[in-house]
Amino acid sequence: MAAATEVALTESHVGKKKKKNAVKRYWETTEENETEEKNEQNRTQPNKEERKRKTETQGMKGGQKKKKTLKGKKTLSGNSDPFPGPAPIPKENIQKFERGDATKLSSETRGKLKHTLLHSESASDLAKTQAARFDLLLPEDAGFLEADEDEETCTIAQEDIAEAVDITSATKYFNLSLTQFGPYRLDYTRNGRHLLLGGRRGHVSCFDWQSKQLMCEINVMETVNDVRWLHTETMFAVAQKKWLYIYDSSGIELHCIRRFNDVIRMQFLPYHFLLATASSTGFLQYLDVSVGKEVAATCTKAGRLDVMAQNPYNAIIHLGHPTGTVTMWSPNQREPLVKMLCHRGGVRSLAVDKTGTYMVTSGLDRRLKVFDIRAFRPLQSYGLPAGASCLSLSQRGLLSASTGDTVQVYKDVWGTPVKKPYMAHRVHGSVWGVQFCPFEDVLGIGHSEGFTSMIVPGAGEPNFDGLDANPYRTVKQRQEWEVKALLEKIQPELICLEPAKLGEVDRASWEQRHREKVERLGFDPLAKEKFTPRQKKKGRSSTGNIQKRKKQVAHEDQRELMTKTVEERLIKEKEMSQKKKTTQGQGSALDRFNK
């Protein structure tokens, strides 16, 4: 893999197993190694301890300053507090919780408004610092993989990693040999607990992949194009040869949805309870799974839609097309919100990161490109020897790209141009689907020979939020969560490029809003004042009378319109006849070819 300098890789990093030197666990480092590593860390980035020390010294500094100002103020014991005031919080921690800029008070802001603004500002500041302070209490740290000096991380084999880590983690590397009904597509639930596999030749199975407990295994006796979990592990959708089916976790067919035909790709929008499907006939359809209604059906007029991704930040659906364009869709608009030309050849795969900032695409032109989709501008472009067929982004920003039977994982593709993959793995058959497991350091690979679960240290978010997606939730908790989630289901009308816009002040002027209304309705509702009959006395204002007068006025209007059109037509006819006369008199033979 090459950077923007475009030096293509000649050899893959897979299968080149080095001689097995004794594998060390990460805590078992020899002293000299440790010191060296420490030095290296010091060089590259400030160590955690160091940072701690720094903050401490900062705190000390602040304390000293305070001491100067508060000279003579001592506690009963005679000692002064060495760390006065609240503990300092690192700036980058607070940065994470920043929600837009602070409102600027203009000099004219006075009175109640000023008070309200200042109050809300201080409240949000408090919330920010408290959330940042809470970060200290998060129990888990992210995983990592560091190679020795004479080796690369990408050459480390999965077996070595599995041997080096603890038993529980080692079980997360496994192969399922399913040679009969492959190739397989896969999907993890939102909390990363359950896995759904769908073989091309009809084999569908779902199981708890950590305990390897099978929930159901069926053969639908039809081609399976895609599989997707719905909001919980109790239901999943399968796009079969003709129609879309919904099964429950014990394999019972719940629905066959015939309005959704020839579906080849699906995405589930968890907060909207929408199942977005892309069909081979070029239709993008949205199914509201909470009420079972079709929300929108859009004809994209772009042929077969086999590349699809969702933006987890704003629930916009990205579609890749054979022309090399990527289009973004919301259910509220018949036209794409954005059309981007991304590749010279067709788009093969797409992935969007969870903050909605970056989009990674791979195309038939064997390029892998990274875009900033807030500014719609390309950031990086990499050349791959064989292109990437499947892309997936992890929660912490790792990118997996599969070429043929190899899966490569890249780290930080949007920052500095990367030269080498972070990890690589070769599976037995050609790769059909990849997905990172949420909240775990695991990459699931579905291929023609079955399924492989690969350990990718540092892929998953270490600390989950128990109220949002909890891998350890009980059935009761799940049921309660389901009710809550359904209550706060976001309406599909609210899907737009910038979801935070809803909380901002609409500054559109009356004229602008009126113009939009006219555009939407197709006519100006305020162009003509509505006729209201005058109230007449002495019983002449009965309901019937009023209706009659209204009708009279309406007829008058209609008559006016009709006379106008008739007049216009007459004028036109006159002109035509005159033209004919003139042309008949002095036209040349070639005039008949004039349009």
Add this chain to the structure above:
Amino acid sequence: MKVKVLCRNPDDYVRETTKDVQRVPRNYDPSLHPFEVPREYTRALNATKLERVFAKPFVASLDGHRDGVNCMAKHPSSLSTLLSGSCDGEVKVWNLPTRKCVRTLQAHEGFVRGMCVRFCGASFFTVGDDRTIKQWKMDTPGYGEEEELLNTILGKTVLTGIDHHQKESLFATCGQQVDIWDEQRSSPIRTFTWGVDSFSCVRFNPVETELLASCASDRSIVLYDMREANPLKKVIMSLRSNTLCWNPMEAYYFTCSNEDYNLYTFDMRRLDTPVTVHKDHVSAVLDLDYSPTGREFVSASFDKTIRIFPKNMGHSREVYHTKRMQHVICVRWSLDSRYIMAGSDEMNIRLWKANASEKLGVLTPREKAAQNYSQKLKSKFQHHPQIRRIAHHRHLPKGVYLQKKELQVMTAARRRKERNVKKHSKPGSIPTVAEKEKNIVAVVK
């Protein structure tokens, strides 16, 4: 090679026994919580809808009077006691939790015009059409004992209102003049008059206790200082004010209920312009009372509704009506600020919740937290059109609704005419009068 893979110990995330509460680890990272604003908006919308669903403000009706309820008084220290006087001269003492009348007195011949409870709560005063001021014990007489009057004063003229001083044994009555009485004497210690008129209401200022305000039938509101011989100043309005009430927290503000369907909040120091004009009633406003927090007040009107106004808003936030409630003559806001008592023409006293959707009874801490959260959400998204529409919608009786529409047409026509007159006359010849000042005629000192 150094490697660390995420591996959680389930013991840290799963409860130990089934008796424990579930463990819920939190991570407040905004990137783990997408769609923050749309989800909050949805919650706010749901909360607003639920608020309207649970808006059941009517609590109880106290019946027992044999004529229209003309006046009411709150007990200063007992929340459960309410006193009411009716048009047939009967006074009833009510126990609100049991919703029963605990005592009935035949106090006057003719109307009971006004009543007030002494600041200590031991006795109360009533005035009636029979020109007497009577002082009664608050305690119910024991078994076999007779109802005993503490004191009776015979006034010279008809008395229409009474109010007691906050700290001293003084009280004020109004009729053809405003009198200040000492409880120990049978003649007024001071008498205020300003022109020939009659007064309908007199109220002591709750903070600056020597100050008084009264509504006169010559369309004026007069302010007095008890220490001076003459009234301080008065403001004359275009129509008569019926009652007034001081704001208990910011006692330099008072609000008066006017015959022109509006209420006016004045700053005592600047009477030439009202601070706020409260419009929404469609008939004369008869009575009002402030909430003890001073943030809101309730008004009773001849249009058979009561409305709750925030003190600085021009329109009401709430309107209460029932099919059977007739012209509401008097209204009081309970001293725990949670209930409203309204006495009406058809002999009933109705008890309402001040906050229509409030849940009565003890709230668990979780309920309280949820309530606070939804309250905050509602106020955060209150200006969104969808939420605003739901939160502001109130059903009105047909009569009131039609009257409201008619009034709107009338004001629009008046405004149009004003504009046209101004347009067709010499520029500057017709002065622009602010809407607030239109009904103020003059301030006299």
